[in-house]
Amino acid sequence: SVSNIVPESCLLIVVGLLVGGLIKGVGEKPPILKSDIFFLFLLPPIILDAGYFLPLRQFTENLGTILIFAVVGTLWNAFFLGGLMYAVCQLGGPGLNHIGLLANLLFGSIISAVDPVAVLAVFEEIHINELLHILVFGESLLNDAVTVVLYHLFEEFATFEQVTIIDIILGFLSFFVVSLGGVFVGVIYGLIAAFTSRFTSHIRVIEPLFVFLYSYMAYLSAELFHLSGIMALIASGVVMRPYVEANISHKSHTTIKYFLKMWSSVSETLIFIFLGVSTVAGHHYWNWTFVISTLLFCLIARVLGVLVLTWFINKFRIVKLTPKDQFIIAYGGLRGAIAFSLCYLLDYKHFGMRDMFLTAIITVIFFTVFVQGMTIRPLVDLLAVKKKQETKRSINEEIHTQFLDHLLTGIEDICGHYGHHHWKDKLNRFNKKYVKKCLIAGERSKEPQLIAFYHKMEMKQAIELVESGGIGKIPSAVSTVSIQNINPKTLPVERILPALSKDKEEEIRKILRNNLQKTRQRLRSYNRHTLVADPYEEAWNQMLLRRQKARQLEQKMNNYLTVPAHKLDSPTMSRARIGSDPLAYEPKADSENLPIITIDPASPQSPESVDLMNEEPKGCAGLPPSPEEDEEGLVMRVKEPSSPGTDDVFTPGTGDSPGNQRMLRCLSDPGPRPEPEEGEPFIPKGQ
Amino acid sequence: SVSHSQITRLYSRFTSLDKGENGTLSREDFQRIPELAINPLGDRIINAFFPEGEDQVNFRGFMRTLAHFRPIEDNEKGKDQNGPEPLNSRSNKLHFAFRLYDLDKDDKISRDELLQVLRMMVGVNISDEQLGSIADRTIQEADQDGDSAISFAEFVKVLEKVDVEQKMSIRFLH
Numbered sequence: 001s002v003s004n005i006v007p008e009s010c011l012l013i014v015v016g017l018l019v020g021g022l023i024k025g026v027g028e029k030p031p032i033l034k035s036d037i038f039f040l041f042l043l044p045p046i047i048l049d050a051g052y053f054l055p056l057r058q059f060t061e062n063l064g065t066i067l068i069f070a071v072v073g074t075l076w077n078a079f080f081l082g083g084l085m086y087a088v089c090q091l092g093g094p095g096l097n098h099i100g101l102l103a104n105l106l107f108g109s110i111i112s113a114v115d116p117v118a119v120l121a122v123f124e125e126i127h128i129n130e131l132l133h134i135l136v137f138g139e140s141l142l143n144d145a146v147t148v149v150l151y152h153l154f155e156e157f158a159t160f161e162q163v164t165i166i167d168i169i170l171g172f173l174s175f176f177v178v179s180l181g182g183v184f185v186g187v188i189y190g191l192i193a194a195f196t197s198r199f200t201s202h203i204r205v206i207e208p209l210f211v212f213l214y215s216y217m218a219y220l221s222a223e224l225f226h227l228s229g230i231m232a233l234i235a236s237g238v239v240m241r242p243y244v245e246a247n248i249s250h251k252s253h254t255t256i257k258y259f260l261k262m263w264s265s266v267s268e269t270l271i272f273i274f275l276g277v278s279t280v281a282g283h284h285y286w287n288w289t290f291v292i293s294t295l296l297f298c299l300i301a302r303v304l305g306v307l308v309l310t311w312f313i314n315k316f317r318i319v320k321l322t323p324k325d326q327f328i329i330a331y332g333g334l335r336g337a338i339a340f341s342l343c344y345l346l347d348y349k350h351f352g353m354r355d356m357f358l359t360a361i362i363t364v365i366f367f368t369v370f371v372q373g374m375t376i377r378p379l380v381d382l383l384a385v386k387k388k389q390e391t392k393r394s395i396n397e398e399i400h401t402q403f404l405d406h407l408l409t410g411i412e413d414i415c416g417h418y419g420h421h422h423w424k425d426k427l428n429r430f431n432k433k434y435v436k437k438c439l440i441a442g443e444r445s446k447e448p449q450l451i452a453f454y455h456k457m458e459m460k461q462a463i464e465l466v467e468s469g470g471i472g473k474i475p476s477a478v479s480t481v482s483i484q485n486i487n488p489k490t491l492p493v494e495r496i497l498p499a500l501s502k503d504k505e506e507e508i509r510k511i512l513r514n515n516l517q518k519t520r521q522r523l524r525s526y527n528r529h530t531l532v533a534d535p536y537e538e539a540w541n542q543m544l545l546r547r548q549k550a551r552q553l554e555q556k557m558n559n560y561l562t563v564p565a566h567k568l569d570s571p572t573m574s575r576a577r578i579g580s581d582p583l584a585y586e587p588k589a590d591s592e593n594l595p596i597i598t599i600d601p602a603s604p605q606s607p608e609s610v611d612l613m614n615e616e617p618k619g620c621a622g623l624p625p626s627p628e629e630d631e632e633g634l635v636m637r638v639k640e641p642s643s644p645g646t647d648d649v650f651t652p653g654t655g656d657s658p659g660n661q662r663m664l665r666c667l668s669d670p671g672p673r674p675e676p677e678e679g680e681p682f683i684p685k686g687q
Numbered sequence: 688s689v690s691h692s693q694i695t696r697l698y699s700r701f702t703s704l705d706k707g708e709n710g711t712l713s714r715e716d717f718q719r720i721p722e723l724a725i726n727p728l729g730d731r732i733i734n735a736f737f738p739e740g741e742d743q744v745n746f747r748g749f750m751r752t753l754a755h756f757r758p759i760e761d762n763e764k765g766k767d768q769n770g771p772e773p774l775n776s777r778s779n780k781l782h783f784a785f786r787l788y789d790l791d792k793d794d795k796i797s798r799d800e801l802l803q804v805l806r807m808m809v810g811v812n813i814s815d816e817q818l819g820s821i822a823d824r825t826i827q828e829a830d831q832d833g834d835s836a837i838s839f840a841e842f843v844k845v846l847e848k849v850d851v852e853q854k855m856s857i858r859f860l861h
Binding site for chain 1: 697700703704717720722723725726727728729732753756758784787788804805808809810812813817821824825828829842845846848849850851852853854855856857858
């Protein structure tokens with residue numbers, strides 16, 4: 001089919017061309033991709049998405065390589081291209097003679113940068129192995145600093161009469177300022193965001209906002225001072241992520257993930273379409289010599305650059321880059337909309353030949369995106385390049401990798417060699433000792449990474465089991481045991497375990513079924529205020545209980561497996577009630593005195609697993625225990641804190657409610673609409 | 688094999704650790720390294736240097752153990768199929784790590800051995816039961832022959848996706 005051959009980016013550009021052509025045909029002036037809009041609104045989401053979900057482990061392991069490609073490679077490209085184009089211009093006859101060296105160098109610097117948007121768009125579809133992906137992608141992100149510096153430098157120099165050595169040296173220094181400054185700004189904002197997230201336990205709803213807000217501010221602040229905005233954005237995303245993820249609720253986490261994906265998708269689409277439209281709309285000046293030589297030299301520069309640099313880098317790498325890798329890296333050097341926008345920003349006064357530049361840039365972009373983008377997939381298959389392994393990280397890998405980390409750190413210490421592992425270990429220790437305490441709320445700051453990973457894994461598995469209806473997929477007894485075993489220490493509250501007979505169960509089911517409909521109409525509106533403050537609620541150990549509930553929940557889910565899913569039991573509803581954010585831990589001190597009602601999800605099939613914690617001793621004994629524990633299986637009614645760990649509107653009944661009323665409130669949150677491809681609500685740590 | 692300059696460097700390191708100046712290192716000499724003291728696996732690593740039952744290790748033994756961590760050279764791959772496998776082959780690297788888990792040397796990582804390692808890595812805040820469940824889960828994931836322990840083959844299989852050649856190599860031994 002078409003989508004297998006043609007990458008999405010190409011199709012979008014074609015659409016843009018068509019739309020632009022249409023508009024022009026009608027006689028209107030098609031809109032051009034304004035640089036403001038591009039840099040302020042379209043680019044940041046994509047970069048933030050990339051930065052927030054950057055696979056940190058691979059990135060840091062290959063940082064040296066990536067930096068060399070990004071900095072040295074881009075510089076080489078820029079100067080090589082600029083120089084050669086100058087030569088071409090000199091020789092190119094009257095049309096080109098007037099273009100000076102600086103203008104050419106500027107042109108070179110604009111077009112030399114590998115574009116993250118284009119790389120993402122193409123590489124995402126070919127599922128290449130992680131090493132190559134992170135190399136090309138990392139390069140495209142980090143070369144922004146170089147591009148910014150060169151661009152501003154040459155732009156300014158073009159207005160000077162004379163360029164002195166001092167200017168050049170200053171320019172060289174400004175590179176460090178721009179890149180390190182950008183990173184610094186990003187780190188600051190990242191830390192602020194992490195710190196803020198520590199206190200958001202009462203306002204879970206706006207947690208995602210902080211992530212977006214601070215990141216965007218990092219970007220703007222950096223751009224304001226002509227520092228590298230992209231690097232600021234990446235730095236802030238990378239820095240804030242571990243701490244924010246430890247602090248925020250599970251739902252916020254999902255929200256952030258999907259919002260970022262959504263925004264970046266939309267941006268990407270718009271960018272490519274606009275590229276197409278702008279092509280039609282723009283003023284062009286086609287000069288065969290210029291354009292063809294640009295294209296040629298771009299390719300040559302890239303190939304040469306990669307070859308030479310790889311030869312150099314391989315001396316220092318443990319795992320060398322093979323020629324196949326080098327080919328993919330060279331071939332993956334796609335140019336994109338950033339180059340276009342930068343060119344568009346040029347001032348006509350100083351750069352009269354802007355149109356010609358624009359035409360050349362568009363040609364190069366089209367060539368790289370269409371030709372290289374389309375052919376890279378068959379080439380990857382042809383060359384049998386390693387593809388990405390789709391499997392998730394197993395607990396074994398996690399444990400053994402950590403084990404090996406410690407081992408290698410130890411060996412390095414014995415050798416007296418301060419290598420990669422040594423510094424990583426030091427950073428981890430520092431992080432654990434000081435930083436985590438500041439930035440992560442409550443007890444989670446002490447949670448070892450392994451445990452966190454394990455929890456996430458168990459949770460994910462539990463959810464998957466439920467969603468799949470569980471039939472035939474009963475986890476081995478070991479897992480069940482494991483879930484049961486988690487946190488046996490907190491068994492503070494007595495549990496009344498009524499025995500449920502089958503008739504009672506049927507009765508319960510019937511009641512639920514009948515009342516479900518009415519319930520929805522009597523729904524209280526999904527009011528954000530009810531999410532925040534809950535006047536009835538004051539318990540602070542809801543966290544602990546929630547954790548415990550989560551454990552029991554998982555246990556119940558295992559038991560629940562034997563119950564065929566009912567229609568009412570849509571995955572979304574079950575998801576909506578799962579663990580009301582078991583990750584939103586905030587273990588406050590155990591204030592045992594505060595009685596809490598919590599109904600644990602119970603499986604009808606195993607009455608002995610029904611747990612009921614009762615606030616009023618009189619309340620529950622005789623009642624058919626909370627009818628709601630049934631159908632939804634995973635219904636978890638939390639009678640407490642607004643602790644918006646539960647964004648569900650579970651209003652606590654003023655106790656003594658008869659079953660129906662409880663059920664009413666319990667079901668008041670219909671939960672999110674089912675998302676067709678909601679597969680992984682979690683992002684495993686260490687990813 | 689290792690180059691001359693590296694041997695020199697390692698020898699000077701060896702002598703700097705050897706406070707007793709008798710050409711061999713004892714366990715105390717290793718324990719004097721500060722970072723090793725806070726390393727969860729410190730003791731086991733130290734033990735790995737000492738051959739069975741001995742308390743002193745000479746430079747040769749020192750080098751031999753460290754040789755496991757040499758990066759695998761491209762030109763070595765496939766060269767010497769007939770000779771003994773070099774110490775820094777992937778299999779031998781993994782075997783080294785495996786031996787650190789398997790204290791009783793029965794070629795299996797039992798649940799207890801795994802628990803011990805987990806306990807060392809995770810610290811004191813986690814309950815035994817919780818660690819137990821993690822250990823169970825780990826063994827369940829890896830175990831293929833149903834003996835509730837991880838054999839070397841199973842160990843290798845679980846780590847097949849991990850880039851051991853890179854991970855277990857120290858660049859300076861290159």
